[in-house]
Amino acid sequence: MKKILAIGLLIFLVGYAVWSFVSPKEPKVAAELGSKAPDFELETLDGKTVNLSDFEGKKVFLNFWGTWCGPCKEEMPDMEKIHKTYGNDVVILAVNKTSREKNLNTVNQFINKYNLTFPIALDKEDNVNTQYEVIGLPTSYFIDEKGIITNVRIGGVSYEQMELFAKE
Template identity: 40%
Template sequence: MAKKWIALGGLAILIGIALYSFASQNADTVESLNNDQLGTDLIDNPGSSLKKGQVAPDFTLTTLNGDSVSLSDYKGKKVILNFWATWCPPCKAEMPHMQNFYEAYGEDVEILAVNLTDKDNGIDKIQQFITDYELTFTVPLDESGEVGTIYQAITIPTSYILTTEGTIQHKIVGPMDERMMEQLIQSTP
């Protein structure tokens, strides 16, 4: 019986450490955001081909229902360009926040949640994910992986915040919540 309690106590400590680490990381991200530095360092580094202020590379992909979607179609609107997969736990955590944000701001901000289909578990899983999370924003499929490569979506989720002119303002590696999205969009021309 004592061994069981020791094991449970150890598990509780590990969970506490994980939650503390996540909360600390999120607080650091929000502080960086408040200083308008979130994303800048990730884009403006010598090894990166994408730069803050650069026009985001255009692409055309297809959705699950066969519609063709081009990034350039959204010029004139701010865009959250997100890269994700169904098996990714941080992506699963982020999607409800994206949906809530889209419901609140969808008239002014477009969300393009590009599924990295070449790295995912099949079309059926993607469709089930969209249904389960009741996603109403556009989900283009990157079946070849080319767009994810261009946008350096190595760690997912990876998101870019684009201005109304279609230029890159921020790059975020990791999940966002609604508050972060609001702050990022407010700081984006």
Template identity: 35%
Template sequence: MYKKVIGFGVLIVLIALMITNYIDQQKVEEEESNLYDVTGDTGAQGAMISSGDTTGIEVGETAPNIELETVDGETFSLTDLRGKKVILNFWATWCPPCREEMPEMQKFYDEHKDEVEVVAVNLSDTENNLQDVPDYISQYGYTYPIPMDKEGTVASAYSVITVPTTYFIGTDGVVQQARKLGPMDYEFMEEMVEALN
């Protein structure tokens, strides 16, 4: 009888452990499924960084100026790029879709940098460690400008709530295409830039 009671007790403990493990696994899967769908739009991909105004800078509005230090320690000003078309991207090292699009952005930059500037503003206030940014850039050899938004002021001015987010700015400094939420590929960048003046 004593062996049956012990056996029954062990069986109860094992069942309880299985149920607890199952519940924990469900929570992890739910959290992972929310890594990309942060907008409620099943077509959008990105990672949420903050709440706020979701409309962003509208087509036809002048892009707010950006004055930040780059990852290389240089001063960057968006107004210095007037006369060039600009792809203005917002990203973070912890964002998988950002990592996905960055090689495409480098390829586009390498082939079009004479007429189009690719700028990738790092949301440095969301990084775990600021050193992650130069380490990541160096590891993959990205050469386009990387301004560091250490206070989150530029992300706020552009109403960036998901990353990556990209704006397309014409030679006149005006946003000329609807912003893109989620990763871009080379063909998409070509299409957007062709429509800029």
């Protein structure tokens, strides 16, 4: 009985040691409803650098998307409409899951096809998609002027839903 107990304790201690070694040492910064949106820095399609914190004081419609995504294709024209209508009050920031694209030319062709003029950020290493725990595309985060996430939508967002956010 003592041997079984000793073996059990040994297995527990080894398991705990392994878990503590592989677990992250820093607290995870998750993008949760009601919390401050985690800042990030990405390169844009036009070669500039964009930080989410650049838009503090404005509402931000943060959209994660890919060129192969059907619902993304459907909502992009509405996002452009919102950008043109509310551009001074609502920032549209589209983060492309570049790690899954064939190449940057595919993204450029998509932007040209839909005549998009809002900023397109490139998540080449998938860091921001991971930081925001994006599990499906499109995923959208509505962020208020104080940088707080007020709504999260997985799947396509209608023009009416975008406009409600813009008018809040």
